[in-house]
Amino acid sequence: MTLNTNAIFIIDRSKKKFEVKVMETDTITAISTPTGEGAIAIVRLSGPEAISMVTGLFHGKDLNEVASHTIHYGKIIDPTTSEVAEEVMVSVMRAPKTFTREDVVEINCHGGMVAVNRVLEIILGKGARLAEPGEFTKRAFLHGRIDLSQAEAVMDLIRAKTDKAMSVALKQMDGRLSGLIKRLRQDLLETVAHVEVNIDYPEYDDVEEMSHEVMRQKTKEVHKEINELLEVAKQGKILREGLGTAIIGRPNVGKSSLMNTLVQENKAIVTEVPGTTRDVIEEYVNVRGVPLRLVDTAGIRETEDIVEKIGVERSRQVLKESDLILMVLNYNDEITDEDVKLFEAIQGLEYIVIINKTDLEHKLDLDKVKELAEGRPLVTTSLIKEEGVDELESAIATTFFAGEIETGDLTYVSNVRHIQLLKKASQALEDAMAGIDQDMPLDIIQIDVTRTWEFLGEIIGDTASDGLINQLFAQFCLGK
Structure with missing residues (x-):
């Protein structure tokens, strides 16, 4: 079987098994600065042909030969007229050390509407596709560069109205919330696995027996941490x-x-x-x-x-x-x-x-x-x-x-989607603890524990549906 080299391989962990999906990818482009007049505007490209596309239009150094993460002065030539279209500075960033983990080129041109739109039209004429809203960040997510909560933090950072809101968004982008969610999910996964081992291999004496008391302790610990996140969620949302x-x-x-x-x-x-x-x-x-x-x-x-x-x-x-x-x-x-x-x-x-x-x-x-x-x-x-x-x-x-906002050590949950999923996870654990109190079989109780694991996975995108992912990224601005 021959696979297209321009493909994204996605590992789906949503059902506790690995499924590989192949998604075709092409080279996308968009204006990444606000519309209107300014000193500089940026046209961004991302994809396997980003560097070669711009090289064919750029009068200056051969971009195929330059080092990654360098910027170069030159001119963009309109291939239809062979005339100079714009004087530019071009940044070249090679995969995988880029935001999208693809080759990325940013063309810095003059900030007038005519200049930046002319450069964009020339790039589109070369074969690039106009990016969908949020598609650059979506590619970063699909390539494993960031998880879903970090992707949403990008938009929070753009929309931040205060220094403290910006600080919370930066911490979420750095993975503070992701790290906590992943740790809680791992604790739950180990608990579920322990139950299944006890059920499938009861004859092994060296396996610690998963009792109702141990299950209660594990679920209480995770439930406590989820509720602590929910307690500060109101502040984070504000x-x-x-x-x-x-x-x-x-x-x-x-x-x-x-x-x-x-x-x-x-x-x-x-x-x-x-x-x-x-x-x-x-x-x-x-x-x-x-x-x-x-x-x-x-x-x-x-x-x-x-x-x-x-x-x-x-x-x-x-x-x-x-x-x-x-x-x-x-x-x-x-x-x-x-x-x-x-x-x-x-x-x-x-x-x-x-x-x-x-x-x-x-x-x-x-x-x-x-x-x-x-x-x-x-x-x-x-x-x-x-x-x-x-x-x-x-x-x-x-x-x-209470007079003061602490953004130093607290992990704030500020996203309504995250808050709703945490509430569902908390309720599922409460259902599990109620089952423990009623002395229900552990394999029945673990169903609610597994539901909690899945709800938490939706926060970081591990168990999120394609429809949800597309809906979230559609809310982003065009060039992000």
């Missing part, structure tokens, strides 16, 4: 996706001023006229390492203005979708029925009460506010004088992270 934060209150209490203060930019229009904010305004802001997806809502009140009424309805919808609510009151106003209704609307949700405009005359009944707030944090501010902002930021961080 670091990854941001904390959906709605600013609410009656018109003209200082919601837009709060938005501008936190963002440190005039994103929202501030006037003395109630109802100025007619729609929802959204912005990301970093508060002590916590990424807030900050939403300034239209003042919630009864109104006959059609446009303002639409804004109020959108504000009510935002409340339902928020992780945190910043409820703003006016120090210079008495409590109104509208304020009371707002407190009723956010009952059971996580919120902080902000009493703004403390530079004005005191008219607000603070005892009544405390009664309505039911023990929630209460912060006083004068945004016009920038007073109380530090206290507010501290209250936000304390509410969700």
Whole structure:
């Protein structure tokens, strides 16, 4: 049998046996820098013909002869006109010491849209195929360069909104989560194997008997570590996706001023006229390492203005979708029925009460506010004088992270898919422990242990389906 040399061999471990699949691979290309004007743009190629394709277009050194991981000055020649298309620097990286474990070439050209698209068209004309979204990272995964959790961390790194979110993504890319999952899976696999040996070869005296007590101890240890991951998952998810934060209150209490203060930019229009904010305004802001997806809502009140009424309805919808609510009151106003209704609307949700405009005359009944707030944090501010902002930021961080986020030693789980799989793995182990308590046969109990092993394997891609893998990589940007 003759095999195509341009093939990826994939070892499938999903059923505790090795199956070899052969996947054809070709040379792909894409623009790997954001669209728009800039100093430099990069066209990336990966595949068996990446170097030879560019060599045929490059006027400079013979790229087939240069050392790996070197960069060279020259010009790209348009083969249809034999004219110079672009002045470039070309990086050559030879397999297997590349991100995709294939030959990789990166063409650094001028950052204008016309220049980079012209180079891309010439490369496509040479026979390369336009890469699908995330295909470079997908090839790194299929070649065993990274596992699935590390591949997802690449996108987390690109989308990171704060230094701490970036730190968590970098640790996941380095394999911190992968290493832990692989160790837990190995512990479970050894337990299952031990049960099977006891069942298949009971006559061997030198094999330690797998008793219900030993099985209980093994499953409890893994269950404890999985639950420890789930305990910090909420923090990890916030670091990854941001904390959906709605600013609410009656018109003209200082919601837009709060938005501008936190963002440190005039994103929202501030006037003395109630109802100025007619729609929802959204912005990301970093508060002590916590990424807030900050939403300034239209003042919630009864109104006959059609446009303002639409804004109020959108504000009510935002409340339902928020992780945190910043409820703003006016120090210079008495409590109104509208304020009371707002407190009723956010009952059971996580919120902080902000009493703004403390530079004005005191008219607000603070005892009544405390009664309505039911023990929630209460912060006083004068945004016009920038007073109380530090206290507010501290209250936000304390509410969700006990005041400080630790990214040094903790292994954070931040991906929703990972969290759901860990919950399933935890439940499967609980089912196994329930079976042990009922003194069920070990070969029945091991079914739940094996399910746990498979759920954990989906996190790193060892037991993930082709459909899931394709779906995940389709969310990546085109040149990654």
